[in-house]
Amino acid sequence: LPELLQSVLKENDTKARELRARFQNAGVFVVSIVSGPGAGKTALLEKTLAALQPHSRVAALVGDLATEFDSERLARTGAQVRQILTGTVCHLDAEMVDTALEGWKLDELDYLFIENVGNLVCPAAYDLGEDARVVLLSVTQGEDKPLKYAPIFHGSDLAMVSKADLAHAVEFDFSAVRRNIAAVSPGVPILVVSAKTGLGMDHWFAMLAARSVTI
Amino acid sequence: LPELLQSVLKENDTKARELRARFQNAGVFVVSIVSGPGAGKTALLEKTLAALQPHSRVAALVGDLATEFDSERLARTGAQVRQILTGTVCHLDAEMVDTALEGWKLDELDYLFIENVGNLVCPAAYDLGEDARVVLLSVTQGEDKPLKYAPIFHGSDLAMVSKADLAHAVEFDFSAVRRNIAAVSPGVPILVVSAKTGLGMDHWFAMLAARSVTI
Numbered sequence: 001l002p003e004l005l006q007s008v009l010k011e012n013d014t015k016a017r018e019l020r021a022r023f024q025n026a027g028v029f030v031v032s033i034v035s036g037p038g039a040g041k042t043a044l045l046e047k048t049l050a051a052l053q054p055h056s057r058v059a060a061l062v063g064d065l066a067t068e069f070d071s072e073r074l075a076r077t078g079a080q081v082r083q084i085l086t087g088t089v090c091h092l093d094a095e096m097v098d099t100a101l102e103g104w105k106l107d108e109l110d111y112l113f114i115e116n117v118g119n120l121v122c123p124a125a126y127d128l129g130e131d132a133r134v135v136l137l138s139v140t141q142g143e144d145k146p147l148k149y150a151p152i153f154h155g156s157d158l159a160m161v162s163k164a165d166l167a168h169a170v171e172f173d174f175s176a177v178r179r180n181i182a183a184v185s186p187g188v189p190i191l192v193v194s195a196k197t198g199l200g201m202d203h204w205f206a207m208l209a210a211r212s213v214t215i
Numbered sequence: 216l217p218e219l220l221q222s223v224l225k226e227n228d229t230k231a232r233e234l235r236a237r238f239q240n241a242g243v244f245v246v247s248i249v250s251g252p253g254a255g256k257t258a259l260l261e262k263t264l265a266a267l268q269p270h271s272r273v274a275a276l277v278g279d280l281a282t283e284f285d286s287e288r289l290a291r292t293g294a295q296v297r298q299i300l301t302g303t304v305c306h307l308d309a310e311m312v313d314t315a316l317e318g319w320k321l322d323e324l325d326y327l328f329i330e331n332v333g334n335l336v337c338p339a340a341y342d343l344g345e346d347a348r349v350v351l352l353s354v355t356q357g358e359d360k361p362l363k364y365a366p367i368f369h370g371s372d373l374a375m376v377s378k379a380d381l382a383h384a385v386e387f388d389f390s391a392v393r394r395n396i397a398a399v400s401p402g403v404p405i406l407v408v409s410a411k412t413g414l415g416m417d418h419w420f421a422m423l424a425a426r427s428v429t430i
Contacts, residue, residue: 004219013216037251037355037364038336067362088366090336118363120252120282121305126343140355140381141253147282149252149302149335166355169384205412 015094019129030114032128033135034136036145037118040121041196043068044136044204045113047058049077050207056110061100063092063117070115091122094129097177109122111208124151132213133199139161139172143180150184158186158213160204164194187213227341231310241321242290244426245329247343247421249367250351251360252333255377257285259351259412259419261329264292271325276315278332285330295319305337312343326423333340337422339366352377354387356394365399372403373428375419379409403430 023030035043045060052058059080062070068108071083084092086102091145096112096208106112118143135156137145143165161199168172174192181190191207192201209214219250238245248256260275267273274295277285286298299315312329321327329345330336350371352360355378368374374396381390389407396405397406406422408415422428 026341036253036333037360038353061397064363066365067359069359069363088340090334117336118251118360119305121303121334122337125303138253138355140353144282144284145252145333147278150281160334163355166381166384169381173282173371 006182009125012094016127016129019094019098022106023112023129023131026109028058028106028109028112029208030112030128030130030132031213032114032116032130032133033136033207034116034120034123034133034156035118035138035162036141039118039136039138039141040195041115041118041136042073044160044162044193045074045079045115046179047178047201048208049074049079049114049203052111052208053078057108058111059109060115061092061097061106061114062115065089065098065117080109086117089116089135090119091126092116092128093126097128100169120145120149120152123154131211132157134158134159134160134213136162137177139167140170143173143176146177146180146184152187153181156185158207159185159188159190160200161190161192162195164192164199165197188212191215224340227309230313231344233271234309234313237321237343238346240430241324243321243324244423245327245345245347246423246428247257247329247331247345247348248393249331249335249338249348249371250304250349250353250377251335251356253358253366254333255410256333256351256352257288259375259377259408260289260330261292262416263419263423264289264294264329266416266421267326267340268293272323273326273328274319274324275328275330276307276312278311279332280304287331291385301332304403305332305334306341307331307338308341309343309345327421335360335364336374337368339370342379346426347429349373349375351375352392354382355385358388358391361395361399368403369400371400373403373422374400374403374405376405376407379407379414380412404428406430
């Protein structure tokens with residue numbers, strides 16, 4: 001299995017490189033979002049698409065095993081949205097992204113968001129050609145998760161601590177989570193947000209305007 | 216890959232059948248617990264082991280990619296606990312369980328709990344020889360998750376809705392989650408719990424005493 005997996009990953013890397021070149025040529029800034037189930041990826045994207053839409057051309061691809069709920073929810077913002085259904089596959093890959101983009105004119109887009117399947121393990125090894133990968137961890141999931149799911153935190157360009165409005169209710173320890181993220185991904189920027197209250201969202205929108213997830 | 220996966224699953228099924236026969240001969244009731252990251256598997260087990268320990272012989276296996284936090288936390292209850300580290304593998308399999316059990320006298324145990332890796336996708340297809348599989352969904356993860364992660368809800372014998380103490384803060388819709396669980400797994404029992412406040416925990420302990428997860 002490891003050998004086969006290596007050849008699958010190698011093939012994915014080749015396809016991801018092609019995608020990355022296409023995205024750069026088209027001038028579209030591509031952000032992928034990963035997290036476990038229910039950390040708030042769709043809520044974050046909903047607010048993000050709505051904020052960008054008035055002055056930018058925005059699209060999103062949304063991965064799930066099943067259901068079109070997320071794409072329907074995001075399409076209400078007015079952005080172009082497509083759902084990728086993976087069946088039993090626990091992550092997106094570059095080939096799925098490539099197929100889903102068919103017919104879209106990338107050079108008419110400013111931003112493309114890719115919401116991965118809710119999973120803190122499988123998506124880690126699959127490059128999707130994105131400019132930046134954002135990992136979301138909700139305060140309700142616990143401060144220890146970066147250490148337990150190190151590869152995905154290590155492989156992300158920005159760590160967002162989401163659902164900050166619930167931090168008090170779950171007695172969340174922000175310094176512990178900062179320590180744990182820094183331990184597996186030294187120097188990665190950390191942004192605390194709440195899509196519900198808006199906390200941190202202006203900072204996030206400013207990053208997107210600057211086309212960079214550095215703080 | 217599908218063919219290889221089928222042969223992997225077939226091998227796992229054979230090993231799981233052997234385990235199930237050993238568990239039954241030894242008279243140990245085996246419960247596995249699955250969920251996404253941070254739904255409260257370890258908190259549930261912590262309370263469960265502490266409640267059973269005084270009058271039963273209890274052990275637990277705990278799966279994680281990395282870190283021994285969960286086994287250390289559970290060992291404080293006095294139960295026998297072993298950590299299974301999976302590295303990059305997103306689920307436990309029957310072989311890992313078999314290896315982890317080495318040296319334990321199963322006929323001296325009343326209960327064995329198996330906490331899977333935090334993942335709502337990968338563990339679904341892997342029988343571990345358990346008597347009952349319990350899937351946990353926390354109220355903070357959202358009512359739609361049973362429809363999105365149907366196989367794991369379909370393959371479980373009991374669905375627990377956890378962190379009920381946060382239901383009000385997240386405006387959780389219990390009838391929606393009941394409807395969604397019933398849609399993918401008709402007739403599966405549903406138990407609402409909070410390890411923090413104790414809600415539903417007596418019902419859970421009564422199930423364990425009866426060695427059955429039916430309500």
